[in-house]
Amino acid sequence: MVFLRKLKPRKGGQNTILFRKKLISIYSHFMNPKIFNSIQSIPAKFVGNQFDTALDSVSIDSRSLQNGSQTLFFALVGVHTDAHIYISYLIENDVRNFVVSHIPEGCEERANFYIVENTLTALQEFAAQYRSLFDFPVIGLTGSNGKTIVKEWLNFLLSPDYNVIRSPKSYNSQVGVPLSVIAINEQHNLGIFEAGISSRFEMNKLQNIIKPTVGVLTNIGSAHDEGFLNLEEKVKEKMSLFQSCEVVIYQFNENITSILSQRQNAFTWSFTNQEADVFIGKKTDREQTELQVCYNKEDFKINIPFQDEASIENAISCLMVLIYFNYDHFTIQNRMKMLYPVEMRLKVKNGINNCSIIDDSYSSDFQSLKIALDFLESQKQSDNKTVILSDIFQSGLYKEELYDKVAELIVSNNISRVIGIGETISEFKDKFQNCVTYKNTAEFISDYDNIDFSNETILVKGARSFEFEEIVWLLEEKTHETVLEINLNAITYNLNFYKAKLKPNVKIMVMVKAFGYGNGGFEIAKLLEHHKVDYLGVAFADEGIALKSLGIQLPIMILNPENTSFNAIIQYQLEPEIYSLKGLKAFLKMAAQKGLQDFPIHIKLDTGMHRLGFEANTIDELIATLKGNQNVNVKSILSHLATSDDLIHKDFAKSQIDLFEKLSSQLISELDIKPIRHILNTSGISNNVDSQYDMVRLGIGLYGVSNDSEEQKKLENVGTLKSIISQIRTIAAGESVGYGRKFIAEKPTKIATIPIGYADGISRGWGNSVGFVTIKNQKATIVGSICMDMLMVDCTEIECKEGDAVIIFGRNPTVSYIAGKLQTIPYEVLTSISQRVKRVFYRE
Known part of the structure; x- marks a missing residue:
């Protein structure tokens, strides 16, 4: 396999950030206080009393408890938000360095100010200059769907060989991308960043910040279509992310190929067109999909643990990167079969003993910890806050330095108790107050009954290998399997x-x-x-x-x-x-x-x-x-x-x-x-x-x-009512389903029973073939009368099994669609959902 170049900072300059009109110096140690980088200037006027200030973080959120004396705060201005109004408050909380478009009244001489014309533009220019200091390969991801999943899978597949820096969660916006890039440090040697846009002229700004060397185009769908004149314009805008890439990876499409410049190489795949660089066949069964891969006149097979089309396409995007990086077939086969469903959400769940649980049990890196702690503060339901934390990976920091920073985060966020799980965090137990550690998850679970969890908010954050979902299950309040997300x-x-x-x-x-x-x-x-x-x-x-x-x-x-x-x-x-x-x-x-x-x-x-x-x-x-x-x-x-x-x-x-x-x-x-x-x-x-x-x-x-159909297209769906299939049976022609024999099968029919009924708020008028649910992205008509705690659907044409997820409402059907069929209003559909249905709150 080919290993990528080690990170190598570019030469030139002192350990300063140059800001002031032409050059203003600020001493900085972004995410790594031992290695200082020379960062070129952005146009700014300096007003303050201290030129050289130690900085270790950039912030745009006045509410974050992580803001402090070493924070550089960008006062962003939105349509209805202006962070300048919080500067006085931030000064009182020891923040001393601000990038502003003006100095608020009463704040003069109380801090250092770097005055710019537009603070968002300044943040983007700042991030672009910061990115330019590092010379290592960067994978840039864009598309309508699948960006975050492909990013997380690539991180999983490549991290055994590289020290990866990647966008946290879905940080792919005009603000999220700069914040992601600023987290790079000199230990990283591979970047994976996603870029999302919703209108024209946005991608060039993100391209200048990410500067990807390898481009990956995921699925192009209808998301954010309203920001573009047509699909061609949307594709061209997205492809502009790749203007400096040495290669662009995508599903074979002649229209996309025509957009590429002559200096870009296309590396394509296809299920149907053998002109693609990689030709792929697939065979799906109930548990997995086998991909038959033909590349460079060689054939090999891999198995992935998914059957749905979206996951298969996302997995192939990852496969293409591995092939391009010259991974051998054996390594590809072993790693691809270990792919897992990516939970992109921070979920808030009801816990035992009046606790609330924030479930972030699939990743543990320094950047995502900062985000999770901010989310904890915004959603805490008690002043008592516990963090259950695994060893932290891919920080790019030396262990001692990393856990010093983690301890600082814990203190700044007023965490009451830390439970550390892992060999490494156990070594640094003394850095945390009120901390107990365990070598592994099994050791914690064996001691679980001796630990008191009550009247507190608990953040559960662990790398996937620690299987913290078992801890979440222990802490979560037990209810039936129907939830409103x-x-x-x-x-x-x-x-x-x-x-x-x-x-x-x-x-x-x-x-x-x-x-x-x-x-x-x-x-x-x-x-x-x-x-x-x-x-x-x-x-x-x-x-x-x-x-x-x-x-x-x-x-x-x-x-x-x-x-x-x-x-x-x-x-x-x-x-x-x-x-x-x-x-x-x-x-x-x-x-x-x-x-x-x-x-x-x-x-x-x-x-x-x-x-x-x-x-x-x-x-x-x-x-x-x-x-x-x-x-x-x-x-x-x-x-x-x-x-x-x-x-x-x-x-x-x-x-x-x-x-x-x-x-x-x-x-x-x-x-x-x-x-x-x-x-x-x-x-x-x-x-x-x-x-x-x-x-x-x-x-x-x-x-x-x-109530306006055009406005509805611009709003995002908030609530998704989900359940599962409890049982599947096949009935013969002439047999009936439910009370009163309201449904009689005309042919052999596969019936799925779902544990949700009118006691949960589902109108009986939605039964008897009026309504439907969605299983595996396909409609399953509700047959027979809806019962108090159950309903039954016809799933004859759907490849599904007991335990599979069922969408009662969300994107399809929508509550507006249901209301229309029931001749009522969406308010009634929403407010009818019983409080016995568990609510799960999450953040992407």
Whole structure:
């Protein structure tokens, strides 16, 4: 086999980062304090009192507990986020070096500032300069699907021979790629970076940062099609990542070949075209796929433990890299058969004894540890935090140095307890406070009953070889095998999608009522608090009390408070919506009795919904009741649109908005107040852009559902309801399935039973051949009546087995599709899912 070149830093320069207009020096030791690199400048004006500052990390997240005196912080500016506003807070927390577009007022002379025109551009230029110091092979991955899986598999296949630096998780964006590249150090000798784009003119920036020498194009699908004029434009944009590559690996396609420049070599594969460099046949059985590989007039076979088309294609991309690197057939065969399903997610699960578990049990490297600890902080459900950690691999650092840095991370993230598993971490046990170690996973499991796990958040992070999934299983609360998986990345994406529609300074309230529309209240509220939304909205006081009791600090508005709940609302510092004179007088009486001063309340106006609220003929009495009262403060005035989702009734919506303007203005004028005004819900954000007032209320859109078909294409699916096949049987023609013999087979039919029913929230109307589930990416029609705890499907045409996964809803079918068939709305489908169905929260 051919071994790649050892890493060799380029010559020239001192151990400095050159910043200032032409050159500004900053002493640095990125990820390796013993080896210093000379980094060329980016254009910047230096303002500060200390030229030379020791740095060991770059950050863009003001919330990270890892920020400190050796952090270089890039204050990125987005559509609705501006990190400059957190600089004063960061200075108070010992951060001293910032890349900014301006120095915030009051921060002058308190830190070092490198002033640039655009901080994102500066980060990208900085990363490109940093990358240019290293001269070793880099694999660049792009495509619509499969990038992260191929990256992780290549890391697994190549790491026995190389010290690999790779993108953590799905760090493939305009921000993620620079952060990935900056993690390189002088011990690395092979890079694997993925690049993802969603629109034109993005890839050249990533190419300049990654500078790949080997290109791999994975599957080209429909993801992010809306950012391009056509498929050809999308392919050309993606292929621009490979402009400096010595070779480009892809499935044979003449259109792609025509895009390559003359200096690039194509290395292609195909199932059907023998003109490809590597011709592949395949034979799939129930357990694995055999690939018959023909390359360079030699034939050999390999087995991979997958049957689905996507995994087979991803595995072939890896195979092509191994062939190109001249690996021998024996090594390829032995390593490829050991490929494993890649879990790309950080999952939050309910644990035993009131614990929550963050499952990151398939990888353990320094960069991904930093990400996991940040995720732990954003999702912690207790101040007690335990980390179960295996030996750490592929850091590019010497052991002593590595575990010094790990110990620093543990301290900065306020971890209460460390449980180390592995020979190496056991050697460095003394670097950690409150730490116990075990030589291997089996030793930990044998001692499990002697360890107390209760009322804490536990991060389980281990390299695959340690089989930490066994630890997760021990710690996880045992429930039945139907789960609702909640994609926290998708929630963040959808939140930012709607934020981008808002005018500057418009606040956002997010509705987490009805258990977060069935998706889980606290976990989503915690994420929203992490993203600094302005308000949360719930329906009833008990929902708000539950969130406050679990530590949510955001202001929470109670939309439907009952008079009997006023005492609890005051006790938990919740903020009631007041919609009637009776309710107002009752609250004012209690407020006076308790001696409250300026307690926040929200006045609801009825402008045409005719559900709750003060009508126009009650406004004078409302004003008279509130005038001069010091016990309460009208924090906001709101109303609700009845037809914001239906443009046929846009005139009615306008009449509501006009009446709201009139009535709210009267209140503001006569009470001499400056409240927040808000009337728009999710559909209103998109359809009534001129009526955003001071705040909007985001509801179902956050969860990936829109009433507009074009907008729906731009949202990401949040919830996927999954189950498994409990049993498969074949029935003869004339035999029936389920209660009442509602389904009678016309021919021999294979029936799968799935452990989910109407007690879990599946409508009985979805049965009897109306609805379907998805098994192995194929539709399986629901036959017979849906039972309380089970439903049955026809899987005659599907190669499946007991234990296989089943999608009840998600991308196919969607909740909107189900709602349409049931003649209801997506809200009802989502909120019907029983709380006995376990929620699993994950981050890609």
